[in-house]
Amino acid sequence: MPSAEFDDATELVETYDFLLKFIIIGEAGTGKSCLLHHFTQNTFKQRSQHTIGVEFSSRTVKLGEKKIKLQLWDTAGQERFRSVTRSYYRGAAGALLVYDISSRDSFANLARWLADARALASPHLVAVLVGNKSDREDDREVEWDEASRWAAENGVHFLEVSSLTGENVEAPFLLAARSILLAIESGQLDPEKAGSGVSYGDRALRRVNSNSRLSFGSLSAPTRRANTSNRLGTLGGCGC
Numbered sequence: 001m002p003s004a005e006f007d008d009a010t011e012l013v014e015t016y017d018f019l020l021k022f023i024i025i026g027e028a029g030t031g032k033s034c035l036l037h038h039f040t041q042n043t044f045k046q047r048s049q050h051t052i053g054v055e056f057s058s059r060t061v062k063l064g065e066k067k068i069k070l071q072l073w074d075t076a077g078q079e080r081f082r083s084v085t086r087s088y089y090r091g092a093a094g095a096l097l098v099y100d101i102s103s104r105d106s107f108a109n110l111a112r113w114l115a116d117a118r119a120l121a122s123p124h125l126v127a128v129l130v131g132n133k134s135d136r137e138d139d140r141e142v143e144w145d146e147a148s149r150w151a152a153e154n155g156v157h158f159l160e161v162s163s164l165t166g167e168n169v170e171a172p173f174l175l176a177a178r179s180i181l182l183a184i185e186s187g188q189l190d191p192e193k194a195g196s197g198v199s200y201g202d203r204a205l206r207r208v209n210s211n212s213r214l215s216f217g218s219l220s221a222p223t224r225r226a227n228t229s230n231r232l233g234t235l236g237g238c239g240c
């Protein structure tokens with residue numbers, strides 16, 4: 001059974017095949033911070049306050065044989081922070097465009113959010129439209145069909161999630177990561193190009209990790225987030 005020290009050591013030698021930069025954007029109050037919190041901490045964020053500027057977090061996931069580190073930038077939706085937050089869009093490989101299914105207003109400006117992201121992020125930006133608060137079905141103001149149509153017309157993926165219940169919260173991140181990996185594999189996206197939003201992982205560290213694996217034999221044991229991948233069957237077997 002791994003000790004706490006052992007887990008810490010695992011963190012120190014953490015390595016990955018690719019590092020992807022993601023931005024989380026959309027109107028204030030749509031639940032961006034709660035979505036990210038649930039994805040990284042596996043719990044609902046109680047008493048979430050408006051984000052001031054930008055907050056950073058990360059999580060490493062496994063897609064097939066590939067270990068992907070997601071560098072996640074949670075941006076403030078409030079207008080007064082717009083110039084600050086836009087400066088973090090540069091070179092993002094993925095964007096989660098979040099609206100609240102119980103707020104038509106939060107859906108109204110999506111075109112502008114997407115246009116900004118496409119103008120400033122990676123030319124190969126993969127965007128996912130995320131309808132959050134799917135638990136609020138009784139207060140729904142934006143129908144699934146309408147959002148799905150908008151997504152298709154604008155060339156983005158689409159999912160509904162609930163950051164409160166945890167329903168589907170991993171799916172948008174994994175969907176975006178998987179699309180980016182496919183673009184790399186097909187040669188459409190070159191991680192070595194500046195501004196691609198993708199970097200290769202550190203191979204030297206990877207060697208250290210595999211030595212540790214030989215010594216201790218359980219570095220690949222499921223982490224505390226292992227049980228959160230229950231909904232990932234549809235996304236091609238994430239072992240995160």
Ligand SMILES: Nc1nc2c(ncn2[C@@H]2O[C@H](COP(=O)(O)OP(=O)(O)OP(=O)(O)O)[C@@H](O)[C@H]2O)c(=O)[nH]1
Binds near residue numbers: 031136
């Ligand atoms: N019912 C329900 N409430 C949610 C959900 N996600 C977030 N909320 C609530 O929505 C409010 C706003 O959540 P935040 O995550 O802070 O919103 P945000 O998009 O980060 O807002 P800014 O940082 O101002 O851009 C909070 O009161 C949350 O408790 C959800 O899935 N369901």
Ligand SMILES: [Mg+2]
Binds near residue numbers: 050
């Ligand atoms: Mg926030």
